[in-house]
Amino acid sequence: MILNEWVFVGLFFLLGPVLLVVPIALSKWLAPKRPTPIKQDAYECGAEPVGLAWKQFRAEYYIFALVFLVFDVELVFMFPWALAYNKLGLFALFEMVIFVLLLVVALVYTWRKGALEWS
Amino acid sequence: MFTVPSLSDLNLAATLPATLLALGASVLLVLDLFVPKGRKALTAWLALAVLGVSLIVALLSLGDVVDLGTGEGAFFGLYIADSFTDAVSVIVLVTAMLGVAVAYNYLERTGMQRGEYYVLLLFSALGAMLMGAAGDLVTVFVALELLSIPLYILSGFRWRDEGSEESALKYFILGAFASGFLVYGIALIYGATGTTAFGGIWAATRDLLAADAATKYVLLLGAGMVLAGLGFKVAAVPFHMWTPDVYQGAPTSVVAYMSVAAKVGGFAALVRVLAWGLPDFVLSGQSAAAWQSTVWLIAALTMILGNVVAVAQNNLKRLLAYSSIAHAGYILIAVAAMGTAGVANEAARAVVIYLMAYAFTNVGAFAVIVAVERDDGGHTDIDNVRGLAKEQPVLAASMAVFMLSLAGVPLTAGFVGKWFVFKAGLAADLVPVTVIGVLTSAISAYYYLRVIWFMYFEEGEGKAQIAWPLAWGISVAAIGTLILGFFPYLLSDMARGIALAFGG
Numbered sequence: 182m183i184l185n186e187w188v189f190v191g192l193f194f195l196l197g198p199v200l201l202v203v204p205i206a207l208s209k210w211l212a213p214k215r216p217t218p219i220k221q222d223a224y225e226c227g228a229e230p231v232g233l234a235w236k237q238f239r240a241e242y243y244i245f246a247l248v249f250l251v252f253d254v255e256l257v258f259m260f261p262w263a264l265a266y267n268k269l270g271l272f273a274l275f276e277m278v279i280f281v282l283l284l285v286v287a288l289v290y291t292w293r294k295g296a297l298e299w300s
Numbered sequence: 301m302f303t304v305p306s307l308s309d310l311n312l313a314a315t316l317p318a319t320l321l322a323l324g325a326s327v328l329l330v331l332d333l334f335v336p337k338g339r340k341a342l343t344a345w346l347a348l349a350v351l352g353v354s355l356i357v358a359l360l361s362l363g364d365v366v367d368l369g370t371g372e373g374a375f376f377g378l379y380i381a382d383s384f385t386d387a388v389s390v391i392v393l394v395t396a397m398l399g400v401a402v403a404y405n406y407l408e409r410t411g412m413q414r415g416e417y418y419v420l421l422l423f424s425a426l427g428a429m430l431m432g433a434a435g436d437l438v439t440v441f442v443a444l445e446l447l448s449i450p451l452y453i454l455s456g457f458r459w460r461d462e463g464s465e466e467s468a469l470k471y472f473i474l475g476a477f478a479s480g481f482l483v484y485g486i487a488l489i490y491g492a493t494g495t496t497a498f499g500g501i502w503a504a505t506r507d508l509l510a511a512d513a514a515t516k517y518v519l520l521l522g523a524g525m526v527l528a529g530l531g532f533k534v535a536a537v538p539f540h541m542w543t544p545d546v547y548q549g550a551p552t553s554v555v556a557y558m559s560v561a562a563k564v565g566g567f568a569a570l571v572r573v574l575a576w577g578l579p580d581f582v583l584s585g586q587s588a589a590a591w592q593s594t595v596w597l598i599a600a601l602t603m604i605l606g607n608v609v610a611v612a613q614n615n616l617k618r619l620l621a622y623s624s625i626a627h628a629g630y631i632l633i634a635v636a637a638m639g640t641a642g643v644a645n646e647a648a649r650a651v652v653i654y655l656m657a658y659a660f661t662n663v664g665a666f667a668v669i670v671a672v673e674r675d676d677g678g679h680t681d682i683d684n685v686r687g688l689a690k691e692q693p694v695l696a697a698s699m700a701v702f703m704l705s706l707a708g709v710p711l712t713a714g715f716v717g718k719w720f721v722f723k724a725g726l727a728a729d730l731v732p733v734t735v736i737g738v739l740t741s742a743i744s745a746y747y748y749l750r751v752i753w754f755m756y757f758e759e760g761e762g763k764a765q766i767a768w769p770l771a772w773g774i775s776v777a778a779i780g781t782l783i784l785g786f787f788p789y790l791l792s793d794m795a796r797g798i799a800l801a802f803g804g
Contacts, residue, residue, distance in 0.1 A: 272307050286326050293333035
């Protein structure tokens with residue numbers, strides 16, 4: 182039966198919301214609630230929160246995000262490449278060298294332009 | 301079963317002009333970091349050298365008769381090296397070299413001299429070249445982005461100036477929208493044919509029509525969306541709205557380059573898609589390809605709107621923007637003609653011929669505006685060329701040549717381009733749209749001649765700033781316009797080998 186394979190898809194649709202709702206509802210129902218001002222504070226990586234969250238953020242963050250993405254994508258491609266390296270041979274080495282060189286160009290550029298310095 | 305390709309499968313040698321440009325642009329990006337401020341002439345020279353080397357390599361293989369059967373594919377058919385690729389590469393590289401020459405002084409005196417300008421120009425030229433070399437819709441898309449993204453940035457190169465920022469943002473948002481259309485179209489074509497390679501699409505279309513499957517309407521929708529996406533790039537009505545605003549706001553040296561480069565890229569991709577992928581997409585009961593009537597309708601609208609609105613313009617950049625819309629219309633006549641069996645190759649040649657003629661003429665016309673413009677970006681109205689003939693006779697004469705060529709007066713390159721385009725239109729029996737082309741050309745003579753009138757017969761201060769790279773660029777453009785007008789066979793020889801469509 183072809184349908185049997187699709188039963189699992191249906192199950193996912195049914196179970197998904199259940200698995201999402203049940204833990205939230207359970208903790209709401211079971212957990213004791215003793216709020217203090219400190220507990221009610223916004224969570225800011227452990228530091229004491231300063232001011233409101235509704236303010237303008239520094240645009241410099243996007244450059245860090247972009248540079249991070251460069252390395253992120255690089256590694257995403259490199260893991261499967263490294264695993265299959267023995268079978269792929271010279272072609273894959275050549276392709277990867279080109280790929281990494283292109284990213285190096287981008288990195289050298291951002292570096293020299295001072296984008297990595299926090300000003 | 302996936303087989304591991306070898307290095308020689310890539311056939312890198314066939315892609316030499318593009319590969320050299322890609323390499324050169326990447327190296328220049330890094331080299332420029334070590335060029336001190338105030339010495340950016342070095343970057344400009346290096347950019348010219350990279351383009352020159354690439355141009356020489358492209359010229360060496362130009363005009364070889366290489367049709368589809370013998371054309372070399374590289375990167376597994378993603379890149380096609382044939383006569384069309386070479387011709388498009390030559391046009392793009394000439395445009396880019398003129399673009400560098402026009403830009404240098406202008407950037408210097410307006411305080412915009414940054415090395416990135418030349419690097420971005422190189423990358424966008426690479427994108428335009430790759431659009432001509434595309435053997436696959438995926439290449440078309442990647443190349444389109446490579447062409448467009450640097451152009452968005454270049455449009456905003458005079459940043460902190462509101463006009464320039466507005467033009468960059470407008471161009472970016474509308475451009476992204478158009479790219480969305482293109483990708484959706486590609487997806488639908490893939491859905492209908494099961495492939496993104498032009499050769500495969502062509503074969504699948506035949507099977508689809510033979511089987512009379514309903515998916516042919518999916519293909520029709522896909523072709524329409526690709527047409528819309530590329531129509532935006534070439535500024536065809538009704539996707540032309542961005543053109544006047546972007547051309548007016550962007551730095552003039554950028555417009556000189558991009559008005560031609562974006563058009564060349566867009567039309568090259570259109571020719572590849574329509575003449576190679578979908579020439580035989582003829583629905584039952586029709587005699588020509590399904591997209592032909594749409595394209596000629598767009599052509600007619602584009603010519604009428606561009607030429608009529610240009611008459612009312614007083615800003616030279618806006619005037620040339622509408623003129624560039626009108627010229628997209630003329631070229632679209634040839635694109636429509638590709639839909640008639642047996643005319644496709646002739647029409648594709650006409651497109652290439654027109655673009656080569658247009659490249660010299662249009663870059664030249666904007667270069668003259670660059671000379672007339674003040675450092676603050678103002679002074680680009682038609683009033684500002686009053687009396688130019690007295691103060692700057694050579695500059696005014698060059699501008700007159702460009703205007704006559706844009707109007708299509710004989711013995712200029714523009715005439716040769718129009719001749720071949722109209723001839724292709726008639727060969728395909730597209731009489732009404734060709735007649736519209738001739739009539740609107742007559743309208744266009746009014747506003748082109750008006751510029752000449754202002755330069756020669758009106759009194760004014762006629763000020764302009766010329767230094768030698770700009771003068772060099774304008775001279776080459778003017779001489780090129782005249783030489784191609786006097787010796788039309790240069791153009792037809794360049795396009796001689798182009799044979800995209802199977803069976804003519």
